[in-house]
Amino acid sequence: MENIATQFKSLANSFSKESLALRKEALASFQKLGIPTTRHEEWKYTNIKARLRQEFSLLPAESRVNKAVKNYIASLPPYTYRLTFLNGVFHPELSIIPDLKGVTVCSLREAAAHTGGIVEKHFGRLVDYSQEHFAALNTAFVTDGAFIHIHKNVAVNEPIYLQYFFTATDEYAFVQTRNLVVLEEGASLSLAEDFRNASNIDVQYNHVAEMYVGNNARLDVVELQLEVSNAIGIHTLESKVNRNGRLSAATITFSSPNTGTGQSLIRNNLTARLTGEGAHAEFAGLYFGKENALIDNHVLIDHIAPNCTSNQLYKGVLSDEATGVFNGKIFVKPGAQKTNAYQSSKALLLSKGASVNSKPQLEIFADDVKCSHGAAIGQLDENALFYLMTRGVSRHEATQILTYAFAHEVVEHIQTKPIRQFLCDKLRDELHLNF
Amino acid sequence: MQSMLSINHLTVAVNGKEILRDFSLTINPGEVHAIMGPNGTGKSTLAATLAGREEYEVVSGEILYKGRNLLEMEADERAREGIFLAFQYPVEIPGVSTTNFMKAAVNAKRKHQGLEPLDAREFLKLMNEKAQLVDIKREFLSRSINEGFSGGEKKRNEIFQMAMLEPSLCILDETDSGLDIDALRIVANGVNRLRSPERSFLVITHYQRLLNYIIPDYVHVLFDGRIAKSGGKELALKLEAEGYDWVKEELVAD
Ligand SMILES: Nc1ncnc2c1ncn2[C@@H]1O[C@H](COP(=O)(O)OP(=O)(O)OP(=O)(O)O)[C@@H](O)[C@H]1O
Numbered sequence A: 001m002e003n004i005a006t007q008f009k010s011l012a013n014s015f016s017k018e019s020l021a022l023r024k025e026a027l028a029s030f031q032k033l034g035i036p037t038t039r040h041e042e043w044k045y046t047n048i049k050a051r052l053r054q055e056f057s058l059l060p061a062e063s064r065v066n067k068a069v070k071n072y073i074a075s076l077p078p079y080t081y082r083l084t085f086l087n088g089v090f091h092p093e094l095s096i097i098p099d100l101k102g103v104t105v106c107s108l109r110e111a112a113a114h115t116g117g118i119v120e121k122h123f124g125r126l127v128d129y130s131q132e133h134f135a136a137l138n139t140a141f142v143t144d145g146a147f148i149h150i151h152k153n154v155a156v157n158e159p160i161y162l163q164y165f166f167t168a169t170d171e172y173a174f175v176q177t178r179n180l181v182v183l184e185e186g187a188s189l190s191l192a193e194d195f196r197n198a199s200n201i202d203v204q205y206n207h208v209a210e211m212y213v214g215n216n217a218r219l220d221v222v223e224l225q226l227e228v229s230n231a232i233g234i235h236t237l238e239s240k241v242n243r244n245g246r247l248s249a250a251t252i253t254f255s256s257p258n259t260g261t262g263q264s265l266i267r268n269n270l271t272a273r274l275t276g277e278g279a280h281a282e283f284a285g286l287y288f289g290k291e292n293a294l295i296d297n298h299v300l301i302d303h304i305a306p307n308c309t310s311n312q313l314y315k316g317v318l319s320d321e322a323t324g325v326f327n328g329k330i331f332v333k334p335g336a337q338k339t340n341a342y343q344s345s346k347a348l349l350l351s352k353g354a355s356v357n358s359k360p361q362l363e364i365f366a367d368d369v370k371c372s373h374g375a376a377i378g379q380l381d382e383n384a385l386f387y388l389m390t391r392g393v394s395r396h397e398a399t400q401i402l403t404y405a406f407a408h409e410v411v412e413h414i415q416t417k418p419i420r421q422f423l424c425d426k427l428r429d430e431l432h433l434n435f
Numbered sequence B: 001m002q003s004m005l006s007i008n009h010l011t012v013a014v015n016g017k018e019i020l021r022d023f024s025l026t027i028n029p030g031e032v033h034a035i036m037g038p039n040g041t042g043k044s045t046l047a048a049t050l051a052g053r054e055e056y057e058v059v060s061g062e063i064l065y066k067g068r069n070l071l072e073m074e075a076d077e078r079a080r081e082g083i084f085l086a087f088q089y090p091v092e093i094p095g096v097s098t099t100n101f102m103k104a105a106v107n108a109k110r111k112h113q114g115l116e117p118l119d120a121r122e123f124l125k126l127m128n129e130k131a132q133l134v135d136i137k138r139e140f141l142s143r144s145i146n147e148g149f150s151g152g153e154k155k156r157n158e159i160f161q162m163a164m165l166e167p168s169l170c171i172l173d174e175t176d177s178g179l180d181i182d183a184l185r186i187v188a189n190g191v192n193r194l195r196s197p198e199r200s201f202l203v204i205t206h207y208q209r210l211l212n213y214i215i216p217d218y219v220h221v222l223f224d225g226r227i228a229k230s231g232g233k234e235l236a237l238k239l240e241a242e243g244y245d246w247v248k249e250e251l252v253a254d
């Protein structure tokens, strides 16, 4: 395997001139930072170094659409709008791109060439590649992704799906994917980022998204991580919400390794910076871990401007030997008076071997604020189980029903109706409930 | 005739403390038995033991249900075999509607009986019919189980569930407490319409008033974990008028 610098050199020609300086900076930063170990505070419970291959290829992976992939895609609902990527490479023939006034949707590669300064102005500007290991790696190496730009006061009525399929054609591949979403003032959009391992072999990927929510704009994002078995996936979403803007992001993870050799590991880094007065951010997360999966949610809501509100609601269901990690940060910067921030994190442990590390982290540097958090880790309520069983449902089914009840609250939070509906059904399927 | 329920010399302990002691009671098909008695004497313990609550440890004695050893069955199997407990304190379960819960329960029972699950239409029909029986509004059934229900609404929901599951042995633990006068009549009517020669009731109550509506065949007074006195429906009237002191005195005199 060629080393990082050599791999970068062989790609450099394909990068836009404008982005080259930034990518070089990111590369230098990654070379300094490396892959984090558990000595690193933010990776204390998530031993990514032990899971990732020691050597990996950052060159664009093979992306042929074979029959299996075709069948797989055909089995999915026929979304109105979608951009489809296979091993990080954009496939226009599999995509349905909206053709709407005031809406620019294309691959990031095209965007860099055709949309003037807008990509340079935003690409790599939200992620902190000087500190974030994987954001640095991604910024240096990513070759494609999705670009969405919604012009002033334009509302897109149907959700746009950004689909990322992975097929492990090269076991060393460490696929880098990227999205850039810009909502101008008063724009609104509903978006799903959908990640699936379409093979049954181990894959590793590193996804970064930057999202800008302008004044009075509204963005609803759902991160779908429903078929990420045998995957090591790192997801970073960095967002900035301006005056009276509104962002809601939900991360839904169902993870269990079943055919691969290793451990499924999903790490989500979700950040919202509330930079304009009256901005609102809402993060919700639901994760199901089975077997020896590890699911880690690191979230941060950064209150920079005054009069902003935020909400975090995370729920995990862990069985077998699965591990959950939750780190929920609320920062209130000096001057962010009248902040109202709430966080709740709950985990259900369904077996003796399951565990969760949950850490709220509130750093408040303003005096006139309302911040609160609650955390609970536990088993199902025996009283409730007994009640259900006295009506004839088995202990197993009662467990499934109560798990559904626990998890459903997060799904209810999702604003986009078809996605909410789909997830409700998915949840019932997953729990084998037929009501 | 085989008895519905036959409890023989039952001793039950919770956390090492004996609550029911050498308790015996036989209920035949079609009979209604009322159990009265002061607070803390073990009425709910009896109900929970019959329903299969695991914390209640059967120290000695036996319980036969339709001739079978009830103690070998878990709570869910007992329910599928036709035992129903209307809780003194129904549990609130946010996130699951009563409708969905009943769908699961009715179909679990049907499966146990070797029947096909009800389809959506059949289920709806059954539900409408039973909801009418206890005059429960449809909107309650689509809400989370008991969540935010008033005391009386919870009790009505219990009787609705009982009607849905058509049990053989219905145990009502203070279903009347918390009901207003109209609700009491509605619930009692619901129960009476379920009375049949194949169905038995064990009605736990503190108030004679309920027994004006649901007329019992037998009234028992539970005292200190065992039946201190049994009689007909007139025993309830005497208890209402005179309290429990005379029962206590008779016990001491024995
Ligand atoms: N889980 C438990 N742990 C400890 N003690 C218990 C438990 N359940 C019941 N008890 C005790 O057992 C005794 C009988 O309780 P039980 O609930 O059966 O009374 P009851 O006759 O139903 O009273 P009430 O009329 O107030 O409903 C009480 O002293 C009670 O405190």
Ligand SMILES: [Mg+2]
Binding pocket: B043, B044, B045, B088, B173, B174
């Ligand atoms: Mg009681």
